[in-house]
Amino acid sequence: MKDLIIVESPTKARTIIKYIGDNYKAIASMGHIKDLPEDSLGIDIEKGFAPKYVVISGKRKTIQEIKELSQKTKDLFLATDPDREGEAIAWHISSELKKKPYRLILHEITKEAIKDALSHPTEIDKNKVDAQQARRLLDRLVGYKISPILGQKVQKGLSAGRVQSVALRLIVERENEIEAHIPEEYWTITAKLKKDDEEFEAVLEKYLGKKLKIKTKNEADEIISKIDDSFIVERIESKEKKKQPPPPFITSKLQQEANQRLSFPAKKTMFIAQGLYEGIDVGKEGPIGLITYMRTDSVRVSDSAISEIRSYIKEVFGDKYLPPTKRVYKNKNIAQDAHEAIRPTFPLHLPSDIKKYLSNEQYKLYDLITRRFIASQMQDARILTTKVELKNKDYTFVASGKVILFDGFIKVYPVDEKEKILPTLKVSENVFLVELIPKQHFTQPPPRYTEGSLVKALEENGIGRPSTYATIISTLMDRKYIEKKEEKLYPTGLGRLVWELLLENFPKLFEVKFTAEMEDDLDKIEEGKEDWKDVLTLFYEPFSRMIDDAKKHMRNVKKEKEKETDIVCEKCGGKMIIKEGRYGKFLA
Structure with missing residues (x-):
C-alpha cells in the first residue's frame, strides 16, 4: 500500500515522485x-465572522479523486507550499478527508529536503491558517462592501481593495506631485582641464568657499568671463571604501531586480520562479527543483548551502575572493526565519550547464538568482575614491575619480561602479584650461513608479506582503486604473476618479499607516499573539459606519454625467437622457 502525497501542481508532484520512488x-x-x-x-x-466556504467550480472531481486515493493509502501527507496560502490549501483538503494527514514542509524540492520532511512530519499550523483566513475575510469585506457603491455611483465593474487601493493611492499621489512640480532653471559650469597630455573634467561648486547656485545664463556668462586659464590644485582627498555584497534574494528584492535588470513585470517573475521551484526537466536527471521557495521575507541560508557555495568560490575564483568566515545576514524579525532566502537548490548546477533545458526567460531569472547567491558569500569590493579641489581666483572646482582596486563580488554580480580615472596630481601644481562648458538644467519632479520601484515603496511602507505584490499590480491594470508606458506606471482618468472618491469617503481605511498596521496584525495572528476574530471585530465596527456614510454621501458621478436630449422616448413620451456605461455612452 503506497503513501499519498498531496501538492498543488502536477510539476511539483512529478519532481517529488522522482526522488522518493515507488512507495x-x-x-x-x-x-x-x-x-x-x-x-x-x-x-x-453575526456569528463571529464565520466563513461560508464552497467548493471552487471544477474542483469536485479533484476532491473525489483525493478522497478515493486517501482511503487506499497507509499514510497521507500534505506537501502544499510553506506559506499562508499553502497552509490554507492543506487545511481545506484535510477538512474533506476522514483520515488525519501529516504536514510536510518543503522549502526546496530536493531529495534531501523531501526525505528530511518525511522523517519529521508535522501538523497543519492553525495560526498560519487563521492569518490567511483573516486576510481573506478582510479583503472580502472591503471589496464586497465598497465595490457595489462604486458600481452604483460611477460605473459597473469597478472594484476597491484593502491593499490594491493603497497601491493606487501611491501612484495617483506621485502623479499629482509630478503635475504640481514647477521646473526651476539652474546652470552648471564644467571645466575641461589638462595635465601634460591627459584631460579631465572638474565642476564648479563654490564661490568664496560657499556652495554656489547659478540660476540663469547671464549669471553663468558673468562667472565664465572672470575665470582665467590657470587652475591650482588646492586639495586632494583619497579614500578607500569597501562595498559589501547584497544578501541573497527575498521575494520583493527579486521582483525589483528582475524588473530593473531584466525588464520582467512582477507577475512574470513570480510565474517563472514558481516553475523553477516546482521542477524543470534537465535531461537524464529528470525534473529538478532548481530554487528554494520563492515567497519569502527571509535572508537566512542553510549552513550546508553556504559551505557548498564557499567551496565553489574558492575553487573557481581563488582564496582572495572568499571572506575568512561565512557571511550571515539578519532578518528584520524572528517570524521571517522559518523560510530560507531564494537561492539555487544545487549551487553547483550552474545556469550555463543547464541552459539548453531552460527557456530564455527561465535562464535569465535562474542566472540572476544564482549570481546573487554566489555574490552574497564573496569578498567585499574595494574602491578608491579621489576628490580634487582646484582653485581659480575665488572659484572652487571639484574633480572626482574612482578606481576599483579589487572587484570582489562585483566580478559575479555587477553593480553601477564605473571607473573614472584622474591624472596624477599634486597639491599646488598648475593645470590648464582647455574649455569651459556651461549647461542649462531644470529641476525634475520625482520619477513615476516602475513595477520595481512600486514594489520597493510597498515593501518600505509595510503595505501587503511580497507574495501579493504581483497580483496587486496586475489587478490595477486589469481594472484600467493604471497603465504602463515605457515601463512607467500612470494612473488613468478612471483610476484618479476612483481614488478621489475613496479618499473623500474612506480617508482612514486607505491610509498607508493603517494598512501597514493591519499587516502587522496578520503577522501577530500567525505568531499566535492575536485572535483573528478580535482583529476582524475591531476592524468591522468603524468600517460598517464608513459604508453607511458612503452610501448616503458619495458623489453620484453617473448622475453628474447625465445629459438630457430633445429625443422623445417612444415608450413613456419623456425626453431621453445620455448616460455613460462600462462600454461607453448610451440613450435611456
Whole structure:
C-alpha cells in the first residue's frame, strides 16, 4: 500500500515522485479547492465572522479523486507550499478527508529536503491558517462592501481593495506631485582641464568657499568671463571604501531586480520562479527543483548551502575572493526565519550547464538568482575614491575619480561602479584650461513608479506582503486604473476618479499607516499573539459606519454625467437622457 502525497501542481508532484520512488503516489489539487462564494459575501458577521466556504467550480472531481486515493493509502501527507496560502490549501483538503494527514514542509524540492520532511512530519499550523483566513475575510469585506457603491455611483465593474487601493493611492499621489512640480532653471559650469597630455573634467561648486547656485545664463556668462586659464590644485582627498555584497534574494528584492535588470513585470517573475521551484526537466536527471521557495521575507541560508557555495568560490575564483568566515545576514524579525532566502537548490548546477533545458526567460531569472547567491558569500569590493579641489581666483572646482582596486563580488554580480580615472596630481601644481562648458538644467519632479520601484515603496511602507505584490499590480491594470508606458506606471482618468472618491469617503481605511498596521496584525495572528476574530471585530465596527456614510454621501458621478436630449422616448413620451456605461455612452 503506497503513501499519498498531496501538492498543488502536477510539476511539483512529478519532481517529488522522482526522488522518493515507488512507495509513494503524488496527486495535485491544482491550487485551492475551496473559497468564499462568488455570488454572496460568504461571511456570517453575526456569528463571529464565520466563513461560508464552497467548493471552487471544477474542483469536485479533484476532491473525489483525493478522497478515493486517501482511503487506499497507509499514510497521507500534505506537501502544499510553506506559506499562508499553502497552509490554507492543506487545511481545506484535510477538512474533506476522514483520515488525519501529516504536514510536510518543503522549502526546496530536493531529495534531501523531501526525505528530511518525511522523517519529521508535522501538523497543519492553525495560526498560519487563521492569518490567511483573516486576510481573506478582510479583503472580502472591503471589496464586497465598497465595490457595489462604486458600481452604483460611477460605473459597473469597478472594484476597491484593502491593499490594491493603497497601491493606487501611491501612484495617483506621485502623479499629482509630478503635475504640481514647477521646473526651476539652474546652470552648471564644467571645466575641461589638462595635465601634460591627459584631460579631465572638474565642476564648479563654490564661490568664496560657499556652495554656489547659478540660476540663469547671464549669471553663468558673468562667472565664465572672470575665470582665467590657470587652475591650482588646492586639495586632494583619497579614500578607500569597501562595498559589501547584497544578501541573497527575498521575494520583493527579486521582483525589483528582475524588473530593473531584466525588464520582467512582477507577475512574470513570480510565474517563472514558481516553475523553477516546482521542477524543470534537465535531461537524464529528470525534473529538478532548481530554487528554494520563492515567497519569502527571509535572508537566512542553510549552513550546508553556504559551505557548498564557499567551496565553489574558492575553487573557481581563488582564496582572495572568499571572506575568512561565512557571511550571515539578519532578518528584520524572528517570524521571517522559518523560510530560507531564494537561492539555487544545487549551487553547483550552474545556469550555463543547464541552459539548453531552460527557456530564455527561465535562464535569465535562474542566472540572476544564482549570481546573487554566489555574490552574497564573496569578498567585499574595494574602491578608491579621489576628490580634487582646484582653485581659480575665488572659484572652487571639484574633480572626482574612482578606481576599483579589487572587484570582489562585483566580478559575479555587477553593480553601477564605473571607473573614472584622474591624472596624477599634486597639491599646488598648475593645470590648464582647455574649455569651459556651461549647461542649462531644470529641476525634475520625482520619477513615476516602475513595477520595481512600486514594489520597493510597498515593501518600505509595510503595505501587503511580497507574495501579493504581483497580483496587486496586475489587478490595477486589469481594472484600467493604471497603465504602463515605457515601463512607467500612470494612473488613468478612471483610476484618479476612483481614488478621489475613496479618499473623500474612506480617508482612514486607505491610509498607508493603517494598512501597514493591519499587516502587522496578520503577522501577530500567525505568531499566535492575536485572535483573528478580535482583529476582524475591531476592524468591522468603524468600517460598517464608513459604508453607511458612503452610501448616503458619495458623489453620484453617473448622475453628474447625465445629459438630457430633445429625443422623445417612444415608450413613456419623456425626453431621453445620455448616460455613460462600462462600454461607453448610451440613450435611456
